[in-house]
Amino acid sequence: MVQTLALNETLKNRSVLSLMEWSPAEIQRVLYTARVMKQEPRSPSFRHALEGQHIALIFELPSTRTRVSFQVAIESLGAQAVVFEWNQSQLGRGEPIKDAARVMSRYVSGVIARVKSHDTLQEWQKWAGCPIFNALTNRMHPFQALADVMTVWEKFGYMSGLKLAYVGDGNNMANSLLVLGAKLGIDVWIAAPSGYQPPLDLVRWAQQEAQLTGAGVHITEDAQLAATNADVVVTDVFSSMADDPSSADTKRAVMAPYQVNAKLMALTKSEAIFLHCLPAHRGEEVTDEVLEGPQSAVFDEAENRLWVQKSVLYHVLADSSAVLGG
Ligand code: CP
Numbered sequence: 001m002v003q004t005l006a007l008n009e010t011l012k013n014r015s016v017l018s019l020m021e022w023s024p025a026e027i028q029r030v031l032y033t034a035r036v037m038k039q040e041p042r043s044p045s046f047r048h049a050l051e052g053q054h055i056a057l058i059f060e061l062p063s064t065r066t067r068v069s070f071q072v073a074i075e076s077l078g079a080q081a082v083v084f085e086w087n088q089s090q091l092g093r094g095e096p097i098k099d100a101a102r103v104m105s106r107y108v109s110g111v112i113a114r115v116k117s118h119d120t121l122q123e124w125q126k127w128a129g130c131p132i133f134n135a136l137t138n139r140m141h142p143f144q145a146l147a148d149v150m151t152v153w154e155k156f157g158y159m160s161g162l163k164l165a166y167v168g169d170g171n172n173m174a175n176s177l178l179v180l181g182a183k184l185g186i187d188v189w190i191a192a193p194s195g196y197q198p199p200l201d202l203v204r205w206a207q208q209e210a211q212l213t214g215a216g217v218h219i220t221e222d223a224q225l226a227a228t229n230a231d232v233v234v235t236d237v238f239s240s241m242a243d244d245p246s247s248a249d250t251k252r253a254v255m256a257p258y259q260v261n262a263k264l265m266a267l268t269k270s271e272a273i274f275l276h277c278l279p280a281h282r283g284e285e286v287t288d289e290v291l292e293g294p295q296s297a298v299f300d301e302a303e304n305r306l307w308v309q310k311s312v313l314y315h316v317l318a319d320s321s322a323v324l325g326g
Contacts, residue, residue: 007314007315007318007320008026008029008315010023010026011026011029011030011312011315011316012315012316013130013131013316013317014131014316015125015131015132015133016131016132016133016134016142016143016312016316017118017121017122017125017132017134017140017142018134018139018140018142018176018179019142019145019146019176019179019180019183020179020205022183023183024183024184024185024212024213027146027180027183027184028184029315030146030308030311030312030315031146031149031150031153031308031311033311033314033315034146034150034304034307034308034310034311035150035153035154035307037307037310037311037314038303038304038307046076046077046310046314047076047077047078048078049077049078049314049318050074050077050078050079050109050313050314050317050318051078051079052078052079053078053079053080053108053109053110053317054079054080054081054082054107054108054109055074055079055080055081055082055108055109055110055111055112055313055317056081056082056083056084056104056107056108056110056111056112057070057071057074057081057082057083057084057112057113057135058084058085058086058089058091058111058112058113058114058115059083059084059085059086059113059114059135060086060087060091060113060114060115060116060120061114061115061116061136061241061242062241063114063135063136064279065277065278065302065305066114066135066136066143066305067083069305069306069309070112070135070309071083072306073306073309073310073313074313076310077310077313077314077318079109079313079317082107082108086115097120097123097124097127098123098126098127101123101124101126101127101128102127102128102129104128104130105128105129105130106129108130109130109131109317110130110131110132110133110313110316110317111124111128111130111131111132111133112132112133112135113132113133113134113135114135114136114137115136115137116137116138116241116242117137117138117242118137118138118139118140120137121134121137131316131317133312133313133316136172136241137172137242138172138240138242139172139175140172140175140176140179141172141173141176141277142176142179142180143305143308143309143312144173144176144277144305145173145176145177145179145180146180146304146308146312147301147302147304147305147307147308148177148180148234148275148277148301148304149180149181149184149186150304150307150308151273151275151297151300151301151304152164152186152231152232152273152275154300154304155273155297155300156231159184159185159186160184160185160186160213160214161185161186161187161214162186162187162231162232163186163187163189163216163229163230163231163232164177164181164186164187164188164189164230164231164232164234165189165191165226165227165230165232165233165234165268166188166189166190166191166192166226166234166235167191167192167223167226167227167233167234167235167258167260167264168191168192168235168236168238168255168258168260168285169192169196169236169237169238169239169240169251169255169258169285170190170192170196170197170198170219171196171236171240172240173234173236173277174190174192174197174198174236175198175199175202177190177234178190178198178202178203178206178217179202179206179209181206181210181215181216181217182205182206182207182209182210182213182215182217183209183213183215184213184215185213185214185215186215186216187215187216187218188206188215188216188217188218189216189218189220189225189226189230190218190219190220190226191220191221191222191223191225191226191227191258192219192221192258193221193254193255193257193258194221195254196251196254196255197219198219203217203219223257223258223264224264224267227264227265227267227268228267228268229267229268229269230267230268230269230272231268231269231271231272231273232272232273232274232275233260233264233265233268233272233273233274233275234274234275234276235258235260235276235285235286236276236277236285237279237280237281237284237285238251238252238255238258238281238284238285239251239252252284255285258285259284259285259286259287260274260285260286260287260290261286261287261289261290262287262289262290262293265290265293265295268295272295273295273296273297274286274290274291274293274295274296274297274298275297275298275301276291276296276298276301277301277302278298278301278302280298
């Protein structure tokens with residue numbers, strides 16, 4: 001038990017923008033703590049870990065899961081969440097991030113932000129004197145990917161060597177799964193149409209990282225090839241929040257052959273699971289039959305947002321003096 005409570009000093013005060021800079025051991029450590037937290041939800045061990053701290057949650061885009069799960073995680077660690085909307089603050093009226101970031105970090109010990117552009121989040125990190133946590137940008141959704149791999153680990157008992165097929169828009173979820181797959185030795189296949197695949201710089205980075213972990217990195221236009229013998233199938237909406245609304249119909253038409261349906265799932269291994277970060281558009285990127293079917297693990301996946309976020313906040317922000325056995 002003491003081992004599970006021990007803080008990992010290398011994670012202290014680290015930001016989470018993409019997890020590209022985190023080592024496999026650091027990622028495994030937060031996943032392990034997340035599972036301990038989930039197994040012992042009423043344990044007093046973590047209740048006071050962030051006592052006296054305030055953590056800001058800023059939203060430039062809508063959210064259900066991220067907002068609630070972060071707020072619950074913060075408060076269950078003994079801290080207080082300060083939640084506000086971008087457009088109802090001076091940020092929405094054009095206050096420079098370099099000013100807001102320096103001010104906010106005088107008040108709070110961490111800033112969790114959902115912003116349209118990844119560049120905006122990098123600007124926050126540049127100027128803030130406290131850790132910044134990515135609650136979704138156009139490029140990355142790291143906490144969702146952490147919840148996904150935690151769900152995979154729970155279902156299979158291991159992660160390395162499993163075949164994970166992401167089918168659909170090569171968006172922030174595809175990018176984040178490439179990152180974590182490369183870190184954790186997962187055989188990641190991204191099936192997306194030409195023009196909607198992950199950026200080349202990220203694919204090259206994942207290929208390099210995969211050499212250290214034995215992971216696979218495959219980018220294809222062939223959804224059937226990706227799904228064949230897959231252990232995990234993942235998709236996401238065809239048109240994301242940050243996309244230009246005028247291109248949504250064109251994009252949906254291009255994406256239509258990438259729907260996850262019973263025919264596609266029939267190509268996977270018999271014990272394969274289906275993941276979707278939600279919210280889903282039933283009948284578009286996934287059929288109701290798959291989403292509600294026996295292979296679907298989407299609600300475990302959604303729950304795991306809470307545990308991975310609680311674990312990361314604990315390792316990044318807790319003082320060892322506030323942690324039992326720390
Ligand atoms: N999966 C996810 O990020 O959900 P929300 O948009 O509801 O936060």
